[in-house]
Amino acid sequence: MSTDVAALTGLDVPTGLLIGGEWTGGKGGGRMPVVDPATEAALTEVANATEDDALEAVSAAHAALPGWAATPPRQRAECLRRAFDLMTQRGEQIARLMSAENGKSLRDARAETTYAAEFLRWYAEEAVRIDGNLTVAPAGANKVLVTRQPVGVSVLVTPWNFPAAMATRKLGPALAAGCSVVLKPASETPLTALAVAGLLEEAGVPAGVVNVVQTSRPGPVVGAMMADPRVRKLSFTGSTEVGRILLRQAAGTVLSCSMELGGNAPFIVFDDADLDAAIAGALIAKMRNGGEACTAANRFYVHEAVAAEYTARLADAFGKLTVGPGLEEGTDVGPLVNEDTRRKVSGLVTGAADDGGQVVLGGRAPDRRGYFYQPTVIDQVPASARIAATEIFGPVAPIIRFSDEAQLLQWANASEYGLVCYVYTNDLRRGLRVSEALETGMVGLNRGLVSDPAAPFGGVKQSGLGREGGHDGLLEFMETKYIATEW
Numbered sequence: 209m210s211t212d213v214a215a216l217t218g219l220d221v222p223t224g225l226l227i228g229g230e231w232t233g234g235k236g237g238g239r240m241p242v243v244d245p246a247t248e249a250a251l252t253e254v255a256n257a258t259e260d261d262a263l264e265a266v267s268a269a270h271a272a273l274p275g276w277a278a279t280p281p282r283q284r285a286e287c288l289r290r291a292f293d294l295m296t297q298r299g300e301q302i303a304r305l306m307s308a309e310n311g312k313s314l315r316d317a318r319a320e321t322t323y324a325a326e327f328l329r330w331y332a333e334e335a336v337r338i339d340g341n342l343t344v345a346p347a348g349a350n351k352v353l354v355t356r357q358p359v360g361v362s363v364l365v366t367p368w369n370f371p372a373a374m375a376t377r378k379l380g381p382a383l384a385a386g387c388s389v390v391l392k393p394a395s396e397t398p399l400t401a402l403a404v405a406g407l408l409e410e411a412g413v414p415a416g417v418v419n420v421v422q423t424s425r426p427g428p429v430v431g432a433m434m435a436d437p438r439v440r441k442l443s444f445t446g447s448t449e450v451g452r453i454l455l456r457q458a459a460g461t462v463l464s465c466s467m468e469l470g471g472n473a474p475f476i477v478f479d480d481a482d483l484d485a486a487i488a489g490a491l492i493a494k495m496r497n498g499g500e501a502c503t504a505a506n507r508f509y510v511h512e513a514v515a516a517e518y519t520a521r522l523a524d525a526f527g528k529l530t531v532g533p534g535l536e537e538g539t540d541v542g543p544l545v546n547e548d549t550r551r552k553v554s555g556l557v558t559g560a561a562d563d564g565g566q567v568v569l570g571g572r573a574p575d576r577r578g579y580f581y582q583p584t585v586i587d588q589v590p591a592s593a594r595i596a597a598t599e600i601f602g603p604v605a606p607i608i609r610f611s612d613e614a615q616l617l618q619w620a621n622a623s624e625y626g627l628v629c630y631v632y633t634n635d636l637r638r639g640l641r642v643s644e645a646l647e648t649g650m651v652g653l654n655r656g657l658v659s660d661p662a663a664p665f666g667g668v669k670q671s672g673l674g675r676e677g678g679h680d681g682l683l684e685f686m687e688t689k690y691i692a693t694e695w
């Protein structure tokens with residue numbers, strides 16, 4: 209059946225598990241379907257890993273670890289750089305594959321492919337910048353020598369919403385640091401991860417350094433790996449709910465955890481904002497990936513002096529977006545990933561209307577096959593509405609009006625999440641003051657996009673632990689060793 213995928217995307221995507229450099233069908237887990245959310249039909253089937261497969265992958269990674277850790281950084285860098293080149297050459301095919309299995313528009317998929325490849329290039333560059341330091345102990349008797357070593361076998365668990373970028377954002381730094389890995393991609397979107405693993409193999413990453421175990425039973429499979437003392441790192445991107453479960457499990461082996469969890473981003477428009485910029489920013493912060501992003505603007509706080517104008521312009525801009533299958537050129541907003549997600553989005557919109565919000569655009573699913581939902585704008589939403597406290601993960605913008613900066617900050621910070629905030633104002637002093645006061649790991653100041661491979665991405669509060677990207681992302685896969693030395 210994978211011939212269909214090849215015809216659709218131009219890529220011959222492997223559908224097995226990758227363990228110790230071999231593509232295998234696994235040990236009795238059978239196969240699981242991958243669904244195209246624009247048609248609700250199965251695209252293909254992939255191998256479905258069991259706990260035994262996962263532990264075999266850990267063994268393969270453990271066996272490959274010493275060799276890879278001892279490989280000169282320059283050589284590790286060149287593998288990553290070749291993978292960047294391959295991913296860039298095949299960008300169009302990978303974008304089509306992502307559109308097919310995730311539903312996102314080709315435009316979003318192309319942008320993600322570029323972004324994802326960039327992590328391979330960035331970490332090719334970081335691999336040769338692994339530093340330590342040497343200081344004199346205050347007593348003068350000895351030197352404090354600090355070096356860094358790869359943390360060891362790393363389990364990487366990724367979500368379906370950015371199937372390529374969430375994989376390379378972990379694979380890049382792990383491989384640069386000298387770690388071997390087992391990647392467990394989301395069951396909705398395993399094909400992109402398998403394609404990326406294929407590229408890394410082709411780029412010369414040795415057998416066993418990268419293993420991939422997709423599964424329909426993530427709890428037991430990830431749990432088995434986390435309980436294995438040979439595993440020394442978990443890097444997880446997904447929901448806060450699952451993140452909490454994994455942090456509890458990590459206690460068993462005192463496993464080092466990097467967690468990129470959920471968000472509930474405020475998008476703040478002050479009365480002195482450049483409204484053109486605030487509309488352009490909202491189109492990215494809200495509608496990129498159809499709103500299925502942890503960084504998606506989730507609640508719009510608009511100053512009452514400009515709220516009527518801003519809302520009208522936002523509804524106009526969202527109303528012009530074309531909703532359709534991701535693989536059709538010209539589509540701006542693809543389907544949501546599955547029916548559960550659509551039901552949740554639809555329930556939140558109904559709830560916001562019950563709470564007093566006025567639906568000024570959309571508010572329903574179009575009458576067609578596929579998990580589509582219309583771009584939606586809801587005005588006059590009360591600050592206490594449930595929609596403002598919930599990660600929407602769909603193309604819906606609730607607008608809450610504010611008049612006072614102190615009140616605004618209180619609302620913005622009244623969340624268990626703290627991933628990103630967007631702030632629009634032409635007063636730089638206000639912009640920086642508010643940025644400092646917001647309880648968040650990242651701020652987009654007059655910008656609707658913060659993601660950059662060179663920048664430390666991550667959240668505070670229950671949005672996560674640790675950072676990905678930049679130099680910080682490399683350090684997540686390294687341990688610090690201190691040698692007290694005299695000479």
Ligand code: NAP
Pocket residue numbers: 365366367368369370374392393394395396423424425426427428430431445446447448450451453454467468469470471501502503599627667671672
């Ligand atoms: P999810 O349900 O938490 O799933 C994430 C990953 O964990 C998937 O691979 C999933 O496998 C796996 N998983 C599910 N239950 C598990 C368990 N009990 N034990 C171990 N692994 C388990 O999240 P999602 O719905 O796919 O993704 C959306 C969430 O990711 C949102 O909350 C979003 O904010 C967050 N996200 C965060 C960032 C960030 O950088 N902070 C980036 C992107 C997304 P299955 O696919 O088989 O369920």
Ligand code: MG
Pocket residue numbers: 242243244245309310396397545
């Ligand atoms: Mg799918």
